[in-house]
Amino acid sequence: MQKINEELLACAQQGDEAALAALIARMMPAIRKGAAACRAPGLDFEDAVQEGLIGLFQAVRGYNAAAGTPFAAYAAACIHHAQQDAQRAALRKKHAPLNFSVPLPDAEQIPQPGPEELAIAGERYADTLQRMRTDLSVMERRVLIASLHGQPASQTAQALGTTPKAVANALARARRKLRGE
Template identity: 35%
Template structure:
């Protein structure tokens, strides 16, 4: 009988909306919490795959995303217009980015941070993206460059024009989550050569964006 009750309970969760599950968690339903976490685990992993941080294990970024998910469950208010999924995505992304920024301040590793190439900046007064403004306003740390792999796809054609063959190979391996050491082995280069190549990529990207922004100034 207990097995039947368990199946019924799981089936009930399947039929419930995320918002209803959050309410159940607030009422102390630990199984509803476990169900929500498991339901969104792959979503968190997909988000985490978009960000890479030198010196950190990919699972570290996934864990930060899971913390963001937990905060979303804790802080979601059902009276808001946003769905729980939209709110969870916001919390997960912010948690990952905050963790990466914190790590960059502590480690001071070249290119050990991020630039989200086509995500809206968290600035309510502007609808421009970091891709649009990095060349003009810069990020607070000149070594910071967070690369969002999903948003990089649209720039691949331009990258093939402004990057050398080595720089393009290094960047694509970096975006694939490889460490400096792994890239160096793959390309039969010294680690310092890989670091220098990524620094050149950053400078060329910034220069391209500066020129592009200057060309758009008359619009």
């Protein structure tokens, strides 16, 4: 365990960045050793090192020399506890969905269709509408349109004055005809 100069510690507690950097340099071997010991799925070595550094910052902020414990021992305990807390949190798998999720692409990354694709899609749409007018019966068209609007079969049946089974059959026929079967 490194012996920490009390003057260096006092400067770090007062916000001296150079003193804090010197404390970090002296405690880094202990932080790295603790990080290597507490690896877990969802907790990388670098993350454990960061947790150890957070523990060291808490030790610098909360150390009281009047308690009689040497700073190095107090800091080692704070580092160890911070890393153990991170390991326990990683083992709970509370954030597993976030760790293994795939980010959604930005709107700029989604490829926009070109004029050719838009023209082809427009032709397909017009062809489908024409086939709906010519190939489907009035009942099949009404049932299909109600289904496309999210209306349940029971509500469609009530509006058309028929049974839900007749609505389901008409919808199946319409789909079959539009697929070209």
